[in-house]
Amino acid sequence: MGLLTRREQRKEAAAPPPQHPAETYKSLALKALLAFLSQFASTIRVEDLYRTLNAARFFDHGEEPVEESAFERLVSIPRETRFDIILGWDLINYFRTDELAPLIRYIGRFCRPGSFLFAISSTLKEIPATPTNFKIQDAETLIYETGATRMRPCPRYVPRDLGRLMSGFHVRNSYLLRNGMQEYLFMRD
Template identity: 30%
Template sequence: MQHRSFGLAALTTEMVKSGDRILDLGPLSSGTTQAFLQLNCQCHIEDLIEYLAENQSAEDPLAALEDHLLPKPAGLKFDVILCWDILNFLELDVIRHLVRLLQPHLKQGTILHTMRYTGRNQPRKPRRFRLLDNFCYEYIDDPEYPTVPSKGHSTVTLLKCMDRFSLFNSLMKREGMDQNVTEHFLEYDSVTSRNQVRSGGASDVSAYFRSVRDDERIEMPGVEKALATISESSGAPTMLECGRKNGRNIDALKKKVAALYVEDLHASLAWQKKLHGEETGFSTSIFSLDPGTRLDGVFLWDLLNYYSGAQIQQLGELLGQRMTPGATLHFVMYKSAQIPERPSTFEVLDDNRVAVTGISAGKRLRTLNSTADLMRLLPGYRLYGHHIGKLPTGEAFQEFVLQLKP
């Protein structure tokens, strides 16, 4: 069986830099250590598979863990910890003790990567991972690995015993992934908003495994106009990106602003609807930004096509409270009476062109009838740019750039 690790790909392509210190809690045989050595990282190995094999019947597994771990220099601080699937097979008190023993070597921002099994048929022993290519791993049933049934720890349970670690990203059910595996990124002593993009935090590394086709790229003058205005903002420009998280890469946007926040509005509103009913509005806490953050630009893409007039009005007011005067609001409106059944995926590329993918073949009726109707719902903004364009499928849309009035 094989598993494509989007998390480990993100670590090596986005998050880890030359000189970083890596603690690998798995065996050397996985092959990943070599990838980090090529990045000039310092790699330390603590084979906890060996610990499991030798201490299943230990009278004091916590003391046995202390004996197993190698002594480390007092000033050594790790940037990344690789746990593989090992936490699935450790008792909670052992995990708690492991974190306690590693604590002198953790620092604010230390990243821990782990894989959690979620299916009904939990493995009866840890899997041996062997790197093939492009961070696709082959599972090997190693007869020398100890038989230790998976404990089935939930994410919440796991976090409760991992003092000062918090969850900042999860990856699951992507193409090539084992559908019963969820990859988690945990961060130690995080002080950053869950919505702010750190390197590798929200960028969808599926772009690492695919290239954007020429017929997916389109010119969007409004995007260029909005980006140019944002970059001219005084101080460090800050942007909020509200498109779908899955299936796109936001690396190009990260390079264009000082601080990038993301919020999958479509998913957030769907969750609100599930909790509260059909005509749910936006929660005032939907945008989790760092205290004092003011936005210089917001990208909504095609989301407004799927909201009611009341929802658009409320969203405009909520965003306006968090934007600086003159900040830009970018979105597109479909021109046809029939629009795609669900939002598409928009990805800004390095050359400012936009890749549009995931366009639904199904159709639904458009709700907004005219530009005048739209502007009446957004009285706090003025029209700054207007363009006509076509999706890769040939469907026409209007591209709007608004500015928040002083």
């Protein structure tokens, strides 16, 4: 998940060192992403949210209810931070409704009115078992690579679901792509 804010004057990137070809791709994609986004923001925070939560065994909670405090414990964002843009990519596909709503409430704390959240929702029955790697090639081209060969069921969120789950945000734009993905640009109320 990419988190951008303009107010601070330094660039930050916390990416794990490359371990194997998929990690190398992520590292190269991160460099390209940072180079592209540096044109628009003076501070960039990169958080591999899925990997962070997966390493902490967040997704193993079973039927226990998820509270915002779970994200507060696992994702340390300084209280004074305010994001202008959050690149959620396809992460919403990897959260159940009872997980997504508190995540959005937590992230919303760090957004000012008018902040953007970009997300991609799949309309397909199945998605790769892990999130897709995205790389911004240029202002008009987004390249994606699925690293997983296994598939899992997709929640197939429809606009009505997302309107309910994305508390404090509203849909600014939405585009249905030919590949079964729907891009959403949410704006903080």
